[in-house]
Amino acid sequence: MSSSNWTTDFLSLLSRDITVTRIDTSPVIVWQIESHAWQRFAELAMLQNLRWAAGWAEQAQNRFLINSCFEKQGEYVLLRASIDDANPELPSQATVYPAANRSERHTQDMFGIRFIGHPDNRRWTRHQAWTENSYPLRKDFPVQGTPVGITAPDMHYPFIKSHGAGVYEIPVGPVHAGIIEPGHFRFQAVGELILNLEERLGYVHKGMEKIAEGRTPESLARLAGRVSGDTTVGHCWAACMAMEQASGVVIPPRAALIRGILAERERIANHMGDIGAICNDVAFVFAQMQFTRLRELWLRTNATVFGHRLLMDRIVPGGVACDLSEASCSLIKKDIVELRKELAEVILALDLNSSLEDRLYTAGFLSEDTAAAYGTLGYVGRASGQDKDVRRDTPYPPYDQIKVKVALETQGDIASRFWVRYKEIMAALHMIEDFIDQLVAGDIRSEWQMPASGSEGLGIVEGWRGEIVCYVRFDADDKIARFYPRDPSQLNWPALEKLVLNNIVPDFPVCNKSLNGSYSGNDL
Amino acid sequence: MLRILKKILTTGVVTERFSLRSHAAGHGNVDELEQLGIQVKRHIDKKFSGSIAIRQVDAGSCNGCELEIHALNNPFYDIERFGVHFVASPRHADVLLVTGPVSRHMQTALLRTYEATPNPKWVVAAGDCAACGGEFGVSYASCGAVSNVIPVDAVIPGCPPTPLALMKGLLELMSAKK
Numbered sequence: 001m002s003s004s005n006w007t008t009d010f011l012s013l014l015s016r017d018i019t020v021t022r023i024d025t026s027p028v029i030v031w032q033i034e035s036h037a038w039q040r041f042a043e044l045a046m047l048q049n050l051r052w053a054a055g056w057a058e059q060a061q062n063r064f065l066i067n068s069c070f071e072k073q074g075e076y077v078l079l080r081a082s083i084d085d086a087n088p089e090l091p092s093q094a095t096v097y098p099a100a101n102r103s104e105r106h107t108q109d110m111f112g113i114r115f116i117g118h119p120d121n122r123r124w125t126r127h128q129a130w131t132e133n134s135y136p137l138r139k140d141f142p143v144q145g146t147p148v149g150i151t152a153p154d155m156h157y158p159f160i161k162s163h164g165a166g167v168y169e170i171p172v173g174p175v176h177a178g179i180i181e182p183g184h185f186r187f188q189a190v191g192e193l194i195l196n197l198e199e200r201l202g203y204v205h206k207g208m209e210k211i212a213e214g215r216t217p218e219s220l221a222r223l224a225g226r227v228s229g230d231t232t233v234g235h236c237w238a239a240c241m242a243m244e245q246a247s248g249v250v251i252p253p254r255a256a257l258i259r260g261i262l263a264e265r266e267r268i269a270n271h272m273g274d275i276g277a278i279c280n281d282v283a284f285v286f287a288q289m290q291f292t293r294l295r296e297l298w299l300r301t302n303a304t305v306f307g308h309r310l311l312m313d314r315i316v317p318g319g320v321a322c323d324l325s326e327a328s329c330s331l332i333k334k335d336i337v338e339l340r341k342e343l344a345e346v347i348l349a350l351d352l353n354s355s356l357e358d359r360l361y362t363a364g365f366l367s368e369d370t371a372a373a374y375g376t377l378g379y380v381g382r383a384s385g386q387d388k389d390v391r392r393d394t395p396y397p398p399y400d401q402i403k404v405k406v407a408l409e410t411q412g413d414i415a416s417r418f419w420v421r422y423k424e425i426m427a428a429l430h431m432i433e434d435f436i437d438q439l440v441a442g443d444i445r446s447e448w449q450m451p452a453s454g455s456e457g458l459g460i461v462e463g464w465r466g467e468i469v470c471y472v473r474f475d476a477d478d479k480i481a482r483f484y485p486r487d488p489s490q491l492n493w494p495a496l497e498k499l500v501l502n503n504i505v506p507d508f509p510v511c512n513k514s515l516n517g518s519y520s521g522n523d524l
Numbered sequence: 525m526l527r528i529l530k531k532i533l534t535t536g537v538v539t540e541r542f543s544l545r546s547h548a549a550g551h552g553n554v555d556e557l558e559q560l561g562i563q564v565k566r567h568i569d570k571k572f573s574g575s576i577a578i579r580q581v582d583a584g585s586c587n588g589c590e591l592e593i594h595a596l597n598n599p600f601y602d603i604e605r606f607g608v609h610f611v612a613s614p615r616h617a618d619v620l621l622v623t624g625p626v627s628r629h630m631q632t633a634l635l636r637t638y639e640a641t642p643n644p645k646w647v648v649a650a651g652d653c654a655a656c657g658g659e660f661g662v663s664y665a666s667c668g669a670v671s672n673v674i675p676v677d678a679v680i681p682g683c684p685p686t687p688l689a690l691m692k693g694l695l696e697l698m699s700a701k702k
């Protein structure tokens with residue numbers, strides 16, 4: 001990893017324009033600035049190629065703290081401004097970073113903070129479950145809210161309109177035709193061609209940030225494991241990492257290795273499921289059957305070895321909840337050998353299949369520029385040339401002990417995303433073997449230490465969908481004051497609106513599957 | 525093409541060769557699954573003239589439950605062979621399989637889906653969230669259990685319920701119904 005010189009250079013560059021106060025008490029690098037310089041900072045950051053990674057707010061007494069997390073060369077900086085709650089507003093960063101768009105809208109809905117100059121300040125997370133002038137994440141908003149009997153449908157959301165001869169609209173959802181999560185898609189099409197797609201999410205908003213408040217570390221880990229069920233390991237790890245950072249708890253080396261094995265197993269299970277589903281969406285059922293079969297075998301080993309098919313609640317604050325026996329290690333290794341053999345056979349059949357080639361190549365194209373502008377993460381970003389991976393760029397245990405190979409493609413189409421995922425499976429199999437080989441004896445859980453009131457932590461891990469950023473702040477008595485998990489889906493959903501353009505409507509399912517955003521992880 | 529055929533042939537029918545690998549109890553026992561399936565099929569034949577149509581509705585889940593419902597269609601469980609199939613519209617459904625706590629933003633959509641399902645119909649609440657609110661409970665954003673919003677005929681606990689638990693739950697529903 002290159003040295004962190006950019007922060008020093010950048011700080012001196014900033015000093016001409018903006019006064020930055022470094023808050024060193026925190027384990028996170030925090031730069032505090034005046035709120036009026038919020039947008040100016042973004043402009044300068046953009047010039048220096050900083051990546052906007054996440055944004056959130058929190059209420060502290062009669063002030064709001066606004067946070068934006070930036071990254072460059074694997075180094076993360078938390079930018080912070082404090083504003084008076086009597087007039088909560090500050091200039092938008094979304095004008096500079098499109099990636100910040102929905103995040104600022106979420107903050108606007110949840111806290112009533114105005115982002116001046118925001119390019120699109122329609123409501124986002126709020127539908128009709130609470131009223132326009134009430135804000136669930138403010139401290140005076142009761143967790144029960146004031147619900148009416150039946151929450152009205154969100155009928156009058158001002159969708160973008162298009163006019164012209166032959167242009168028609170297709171509304172889809174929230175209840176979809178398959179076994180998938182709910183959300184609404186509004187297409188404008190001419191003939192079969194998609195002119196525009198607008199996503200309307202927020203249907204599975206479950207108030208996770210609010211119901212996290214007051215929880216114990218254990219209980220927060222459980223909740224984090226349900227931010228998005230398919231990423232239970234990733235989110236649980238990020239939340240535990242944030243809590244451990246806040247309290248200064250160091251997890252035992254053995255626990256770190258087991259966490260690594262869990263995370264890579266989750267990555268492989270999801271990629272296998274999705275590769276099968278992508279093939280199914282172009283009517284190549286052979287592959288779907290093979291991959292769902294391999295996935296099922298994989299999940300059964302999860303159940304045998306870890307006691308849960310999806311690996312929920314295996315990561316706990318301070319370490320992991322389950323150890324690995326010698327027998328389990330050899331079962332895992334044996335499985336890997338078999339899986340490699342099977343994948344080699346199946347993938348050859350796929351690679352040579354002309355109908356897959358016909359449907360997956362050039363479809364759902366996402367350019368490198370668009371991916372960079374929207375901060376697209378994980379396999380979607382990596383299929384469009386975004387060479388980012390937290391495991392390699394900001395290695396955390398156990399990834400600091402191995403060489404992480406990052407799969408990269410530059411074509412930006414569905415086929416690229418398909419192949420990136422396949423390569424990630426192969427790389428993950430190697431990592432699991434490495435972790436097992438390095439498995440040291442010892443504890444699997446460190447004793448928890450109650451953090452001081454006000455301590456904060458930032459957990460950043462590479463989930464199977466990409467970088468997860470999780471912020472935690474503690475109150476007194478080990479209670480959670482603020483929990484904010486940023487799922488990679490929040491940054492990847494907007495990419496779907498772009499990559500479907502000029503594709504035909506019937507290709508939407510396969511375009512969507514190739515990205516596979518989490519609704520729950522986005523809506524919180 | 526030859527490769528595909530070869531792979532299909534060498535893979536064989538995993539659906540029946542269930543005990544090929546020994547896995548933890550409750551997660552893949554050939555006898556249990558077969559027996560369950562046969563019972564399910566018997567009920568379906570008698571009460572639903574051979575097949576039952578399920579419409580799955582995610583009313584706010586974390587998506588974990590969906591993953592396991594999906595698994596019912598993989599070649600190991602292949603639930604269609606027992607006459608159970610998933611349909612794309614509530615208009616075609618006998619059963620609504622609802623997951624998640626009902627988020628308030630999904631409340632109307634769930635009610636409308638319920639109304640769109642022809643009578644007679646049954647509702648199964650799958651997963652701890654659907655059963656009792658689970659980790660999310662009742663809040664400004666969540667109505668909690670499915671039964672807080674529409675009448676529920678059967679509940680399948682688990683977070684998420686395993687495919688086998690889902691099969692058992694469906695069986696219970698059908699044995700209870702006249």
Ligand code: SF4
Pocket residue numbers: 226229584585586587588589623624625650651652653654658659682683684685
């Ligand atoms: S029961 Fe568990 S897996 Fe299912 S939706 Fe609730 S939290 Fe997710």
